[in-house]
Amino acid sequence: MNPDISKIAALLSDSTRSTILLSLMDGSIHPVTELAHMAKVKPQTASFHLHKMLEVNLVRVEKHGRHRYYKLISSEVAKIIESMLVIAPEPTVNSLRDSREKSAIHFARTCYDHLAGYIGVQITNSLIQKGIITKENLNFEVTPKGLHFFENLGINVEEQQKKRRAFARCCLDWSERQHHLAGALGNALLERMLELKWITRMPKTRAIQVTSTGRTQLEKVFGWDTGTGPLSQKST
Amino acid sequence: MNPDISKIAALLSDSTRSTILLSLMDGSIHPVTELAHMAKVKPQTASFHLHKMLEVNLVRVEKHGRHRYYKLISSEVAKIIESMLVIAPEPTVNSLRDSREKSAIHFARTCYDHLAGYIGVQITNSLIQKGIITKENLNFEVTPKGLHFFENLGINVEEQQKKRRAFARCCLDWSERQHHLAGALGNALLERMLELKWITRMPKTRAIQVTSTGRTQLEKVFGWDTGTGPLSQKST
DNA sequence: TTCATATTTCGATGATAGTAGAACTATTAA
DNA sequence: TTAATAGTTCTACTATCATCGAAATATGAA
Numbered sequence: 001m002n003p004d005i006s007k008i009a010a011l012l013s014d015s016t017r018s019t020i021l022l023s024l025m026d027g028s029i030h031p032v033t034e035l036a037h038m039a040k041v042k043p044q045t046a047s048f049h050l051h052k053m054l055e056v057n058l059v060r061v062e063k064h065g066r067h068r069y070y071k072l073i074s075s076e077v078a079k080i081i082e083s084m085l086v087i088a089p090e091p092t093v094n095s096l097r098d099s100r101e102k103s104a105i106h107f108a109r110t111c112y113d114h115l116a117g118y119i120g121v122q123i124t125n126s127l128i129q130k131g132i133i134t135k136e137n138l139n140f141e142v143t144p145k146g147l148h149f150f151e152n153l154g155i156n157v158e159e160q161q162k163k164r165r166a167f168a169r170c171c172l173d174w175s176e177r178q179h180h181l182a183g184a185l186g187n188a189l190l191e192r193m194l195e196l197k198w199i200t201r202m203p204k205t206r207a208i209q210v211t212s213t214g215r216t217q218l219e220k221v222f223g224w225d226t227g228t229g230p231l232s233q234k235s236t
Numbered sequence: 237m238n239p240d241i242s243k244i245a246a247l248l249s250d251s252t253r254s255t256i257l258l259s260l261m262d263g264s265i266h267p268v269t270e271l272a273h274m275a276k277v278k279p280q281t282a283s284f285h286l287h288k289m290l291e292v293n294l295v296r297v298e299k300h301g302r303h304r305y306y307k308l309i310s311s312e313v314a315k316i317i318e319s320m321l322v323i324a325p326e327p328t329v330n331s332l333r334d335s336r337e338k339s340a341i342h343f344a345r346t347c348y349d350h351l352a353g354y355i356g357v358q359i360t361n362s363l364i365q366k367g368i369i370t371k372e373n374l375n376f377e378v379t380p381k382g383l384h385f386f387e388n389l390g391i392n393v394e395e396q397q398k399k400r401r402a403f404a405r406c407c408l409d410w411s412e413r414q415h416h417l418a419g420a421l422g423n424a425l426l427e428r429m430l431e432l433k434w435i436t437r438m439p440k441t442r443a444i445q446v447t448s449t450g451r452t453q454l455e456k457v458f459g460w461d462t463g464t465g466p467l468s469q470k471s472t
Numbered sequence: 473t474t475c476a477t478a479t480t481t482c483g484a485t486g487a488t489a490g491t492a493g494a495a496c497t498a499t500t501a502a
Numbered sequence: 503t504t505a506a507t508a509g510t511t512c513t514a515c516t517a518t519c520a521t522c523g524a525a526a527t528a529t530g531a532a
Contacts, residue, residue, distance in 0.1 A: 002258045002341070003324035003410055005317060009248035014490070018242040032509060042492055047510055049490085057323070066499040066508045080319045081241060086312050087293070088239035105238070138402050139375050166374045174239055250520070268479060281521055283480055302478045302529040474532085481526070488519085496511075502504085 011056055012084070016041050017049045021058070021072070021081055026206045027113040029062060029069035038204065075165065078112040085174040101205060106175045108199070108208040114171065114186030115193070119210065119218075121176040123189075126222040133168065133181070140168035140181060150185075155192050160184040247292055248320070252277050253285045257294070257308070257317055262442045263349035265298060265305035274440065311401065314348040321410040337441060342411045344435070344444040350407065350422030351429070355446065355454075357412040359425075362458040369404065369417070376404035376417060386421075391428050396420040 012018055019039040023030060036046035050070055053059045058077050062069045072078055093099050108119035115123065127133045132146035142150065142157050150157050161167050163184045171182035181189065193199050198214030201207075210218065218224070248254055255275040259266060272282035286306055289295045294313050298305045308314055329335045344355035351359065363369045368382035378386065378393050386393045397403050399420045407418035417425065429435050434450030437443075446454065454460070 002255075002327065003321055004251070004254070004327050005258065005320045005324050006249055006251040006254040008320045008324050009245045009254065012245035013242055013249035015240070015242040016490080018240070018245065019238075022238045022241065033507095041490090043509065044493085044511085045491055051510085056325075068509065074323075076319070076322050080316070080323070083312070083316045083319045084241045084244050085239055087310075087316070088241050088244050089292075091238065091240050136372075136375070138405060139372070169374060252520075269477095277520090278522055279479065280481085280523085284520080287480080304479065476529105476531075478529080479527080482524085484523090485521085486519100487521100489517090491514105491516085493514095494512085496509105498507100498509080500505105500507075502506095 007056060008058075008080070011053055011058055012081070014049070016045065017053065020046065020049060021053075021077075023206070024059065024070065024072045025078060025081060025112050026110045026201070027072065027078075029071045031067045031069055034204075035070065072112075075112065082111065082171060086172045088174065101207070104202065104207040104209075105205065108210060109206045110190065110201070110208060111171060111173075111180070111182070111206075113190065114180070114182045115190045115199075115208065116171070116173050116180050117175055117208070119199075119208070120180040121173050121178050122224065123218075123222065124180045125178075126224065127181070130222075135170065135179070138170045138179075139166075140170065140183075140185070142168070142185070153189075153192060154196075155185075155188045157185070160188050243292060244294075244316070247289055247294055248317070250285070252281065253289065256282065256285060257289075257313075259442070260295065260306065260308045261314060261317060261348050262346040262437075263308065263314075265307045267303045267305055270440075271306065308348070311348065318347070318407060322408050324410070337443070340438065340443040340445075341441065344446060345442045346426065346437070346444060347407060347409075347416070347418070347442075349426065350416070350418045351426045351435075351444065352407070352409050352416050353411055353444070355435075355444070356416040357409050357414050358460065359454075359458065360416045361414075362460065363417070366458075371406070371415070374406045374415075375402075376406065376419075376421070378404070378421070389425075389428060390432075391421075391424045393421070396424050 012021065016039045020035045023035060023038045032046050032050065033043055035050070036043045039046060050059060050061075054061065057073055059070050060073045062071070093102055106117055108115065108117040110116065111120070114120070127146075128135060130149075131143055132149045133140045133142055147157055161184070166183040168181060168185040169183040170179040171186070172178075173180045180186070193214070194201070196213075196217070197211055198217050199208050199210050202209050248257065252275045256271045259271060259274045268282050268286065269279055271286070272279045275282060286295060286297075290297065293309055295306050296309045298307070327338075329338055342353055344351065344353045346352065347356070350356070363382075364371060366385075367379055368385045369376045369378055383393055397420070402419040404417060404421040405419040406415040407422070408414075409416045416422070429450070430437070432449075432453070433447055434453050435444050435446055438445050
């Protein structure tokens with residue numbers, strides 16, 4: 001007499017649906033055709049899957065004109081996916097295109113609504129090393145020194161603490177096998193970096209690109225070199 | 237080019253396998269026949285499923301004589317199941333037996349290696365109210381006063397903090413829709429309560445029974461009445 | 473050695489579920 | 503109004519997979 005996990009798991013067990021869900025892990029809205037393209041299926045098929053996920057409340061729709069935009073319904077759903085990524089096997093790389101995309105995603109990507117990948121982990125580690133945040137069990141705490149740091153960056157820490165969600169949690173990065181910053185603070189940092197144009201979203205993927213301004217600023221602020229982009233990174 | 241979540245999810249998507257996994261959520265070892273009985277399938281079928289879960293590293297086996305004892309391979313796997321329980325629909329109750337078991341499980345049960353259900357949440361809330369622990373984002377911290385409390389109970393807090401796992405995290409209780417104490421401290425508390433015979437494991441389920449000693453002690457220590465057991469609890 | 477118990481392997485069966493073609497609805501542009 | 507685009511519904515077709523009987527293996531008991 002337990003809740004029925006299998007109903008939920010069945011929805012993630014199909015590779016088309018899991019591809020769609022991982023695309024939605026960027027936290028934003030996506031039209032059906034785009035999701036169909038990502039999963040390499042016809043629009044009918046994507047529609048069929050999205051309908052199933054709507055019924056069990058994994059995703060939500062917004063109608064705008066003739067488009068229907070889908071998104072993840074909650075961070076609870078994102079957490080399920082996140083926890084599976086920790087132990088999921090890495091995919092086989094079949095083409096040069098696959099290999100490039102893999103490098104890009106390992107280098108920097110969004111994980112639901114915060115930054116992940118090599119860059120995400122590096123930033124998190126730098127924040128710890130510089131005494132801006134401290135890691136307590138599976139959460140982060142902002143030091144007094146850290147309050148100034150975020151203030152200068154244009155992020156109001158208190159505002160993030162008031163939000164009805166985890167303030168600064170650890171999220172296990174599947175590519176780096178280390179923790180990166182998540183929660184309200186992680187989200188605020190991503191948003192601010194996008195706003196400052198240090199990073200930009202790459203179309204059709206969850207991959208993130210570091211701009212030339214970004215490279216300069218990251219080096220200045222954190223004192224390390226990000227390299228020239230995903231292709232210059234050694235694959236691990 | 238993401239890790240393949242669907243492979244993992246496919247293993248949880250079958251109701252027989254999910255029943256087996258939920259049985260293993262008590263963190264201990266179980267022989268094949270017992271798991272087959274819980275899932276209401278023949279031993280061959282259970283064996284077939286366990287073999288699949290072995291291959292993908294969800295479970296581990298220990299051979300003792302002619303028995304093969306299975307258990308969850310890691311707390312990472314437990315975390316996946318835990319995160320799904322949060323949004324999984326409640327099962328339909330078909331018989332009086334089901335209804336009784338449901339009450340028992342809602343009243344008190346193990347969740348991987350700590351206490352959950354009405355009793356688990358009540359204990360957690362009492363610990364907070366009495367200033368023994370405090371809730372910081374999604375973790376708990378032990379107050380100086382709390383150190384004495386756990387000392388008196390026979391739990392060495394420092395020893396738990398040294399362990400290579402989350403010390404005292406929040407775990408969302410699916411039946412109570414509130415947090416209860418998990419992590420090393422949650423585990424230590426469960427073990428100590430079993431040792432003191434305040435509670436006992438009920439055979440064939442994850443349900444936990446509060447002994448008469450337990451009722452007296454819980455009332456004394458926390459100042460609330462646990463009732464006479466699951467059957468005296470109002471179902472919510 | 474012989475019998476009983478625990479578990480796995482093999483093979484056959486039956487049910488479930490993903491896929492895309494065709495047709496249909498809804499919205500936008502010309 | 504007509505044409506084009508976005509998305510859904512319906513209907514087969516196909517493939518995958520859980521289930522269990524039967525038989526095999528392995529351990530323990532008598």
